[in-house]
Amino acid sequence: MxxxxxxxxxxxxxxxxxxxxxxxxxxxxxxxxxxxxxxxxxxxxxxxxxxxxxxxxxxxxxxxHYHSNEVPNWNRESTFDMPQKAKWWQWQGLPTLSFATSMLAIVMVLTGLQVRMEDGAMTISFSDKQSTQEIDRLVDERLAEFQQVQQLALTEYTQAMSKQQMDTSTQLTQYLLGASRKERREDFAELIKYVNEQRGDDQLFYARQLNKLQQDIYAKPDQIGTINE
Amino acid sequence: MFEKTDEQLIAKALQGNKQAWLNLLKRYEKPIYHYGMRMTGKNEDALDLMQEVFISVFRNLASYRNEGSFKSWLFRIAHFRCIEFYRRKKPTQGLDDTPEIESDEISAADSIHTSQENKQLVSAMQQLPMSQKAVVELKFFGQFTFDEIAEQTGISANTAKSRLYGALEKLKTLMEVDYA
Incomplete structure (x- = not known):
């Protein structure tokens, strides 16, 4: 330069x-x-x-030339401020996790999320409308239930009818038996009465014949020998 | 036996090794204590400040990234803790305000911890505003460059030079009085 x-x-x-x-x-x-x-x-x-x-x-x-004196004794250990391990409930992420799960719950409610485990398959749906499969399943379930109830009622009805019929038959039989016995008894009574009346008539006839004979005998004793002869 | 480096002691302290932390603390407690002594002029305040500095250092130890020396990092924290300490002790005084006369004398209790040679120097420093005192401290006792002082105190290097110049102006008068 x-x-x-x-x-x-x-x-x-x-x-x-x-x-x-x-x-x-x-x-x-x-x-x-x-x-x-x-x-x-x-x-x-x-x-x-x-x-x-x-x-x-x-x-x-x-x-x-500054003279560095020794440091007076002091509580050195107080500076070792090691933070203690936080308890699990003091975990920093807990509020965030709580917030996230709350949000998830709100989303699930709003979107009508449905999670189903059926036959080893998981179905996630975002609609609150029930699927056709679900409706079919519910209808089948209700029908089976209804059928079972009806079956039971029918069985009970049949049993009741059968019992009632049996009772009626028994009553009829007893009535018939009773009625026929009574009729027979009446018939026999009539017959016996008739027979007794016939016998009475016969006895009466025989009595008259005997009376007539007696009268004849007493009235015409000489004709008796002629007659006997 | 080999002495462990600052970084090794820091790594162990971070793992919860108390002894490593105490070793690191003992390595630097003397310069920090005397820094506090010169900045506050009182033994009790120096001890309080030292405790605050080391608590702060320990809490921030994980954020030390080995960028620059540990000593520089330590003194940067010490500077900020000292400013906070000063504001707490004298809330009505600004950093550029000249301290009140009462702080120029070293009490009898503090004299026990201050040798005769140091007495004049510490006493003179107590009459400087905090902003100038910080630069004088770091320059003369910390042996830092203006750029390092600027980085530690958050000012420019030119401001640091101006503050040193202003501090010397005041010290010149104080020295003349003391020597007279």
Whole structure:
């Protein structure tokens, strides 16, 4: 770089660097050659700046000689603030899980979700309408139930009818038997009566004949021998 | 016997190894305690601050990503805890405000923990505003560069230089008084 350009650059740097920046560069030992020159110049020309540098040096020396006493005894273990393992009910994800399941429940209710396990197959439906299969199954179920009830009623009715018929037959038989016995008894009574009447008539006839005979005998005794002869 | 690195101790501490954490703590408690001593000027405050710093460091240990030295990370946390501590202790004072005169004296109780050589230095620092004190502390005692100071305190490097310059201006007067 030509000499006049270098001087120009330095002049620009001079105009740019404030006391604070120059001191900052010096503190961190980052001064370039020209900045070093400027620093020295400023120390000579600016008493305030020189005092700042001096103060820095004094303070730096004091800080180097700072006597680090031992730390007083203190409760070191109190800083070991190991968080205890949270209980399962204190699990951070629990509110989220709860919220998610609530949302799922709401969605299931709103969409009418139905999950069915049938014959080893799982059916998920999002409609609250019952499927044809389900209706058929319900109808079959009801019909079977109805049929069973009807069958039972019919059996009971049949049994009742059968019993009633049997009772009626028994009653009829008994009636018939009773009636025929009575008729026969009446018939025999009539017959006996008739026979008795006949016998009475006969006895009466024989009695008359005997009377007549007696009268004849008594009335015409001489004819008896003729007759006997 | 080989001394374990900071990273090894951190890894063990994160696994719940108390001894590893205590070893790491003992390695850095002295610089942090003296940092607190210089920043607060009181032994009790320095101990409280140190405890807060290490509790905070332990809680954030998992977020330490080995980017930069552990010491830098530790002092960054210490700086923020110190600012919080200062705001809690002096809620009406801004970070750029010059502290009240009462803090310039070191109490008799604190003198026990402060040697004669340190007394003047600590006393002088107590008269600087918190913003300047932080830069002086990190520059002279932490031996950090302006860029590192800027990163740790969340300001620009030029602001850090300005604050150091301003602090030296005040210290110059204080030193003159002390030497007179």
């Amino acid at each position: 030509p000499k006049h350009e270098s001087q120009l650059g330095d002049n620009l740097n001079k105009s740019r660097l404030s006391n604070e920046q120059l001191l900052g560069l010096w503190v961190e030992e980052q001064l370039s050659e020209s900045q070093q020159h400027e620093f020295e110049q400023r120390c000579l020309q600016d008493e305030g700046f020189a005092k700042q540098v001096e103060t820095y040096n004094i303070f730096a020396v004091q800080s180097e």
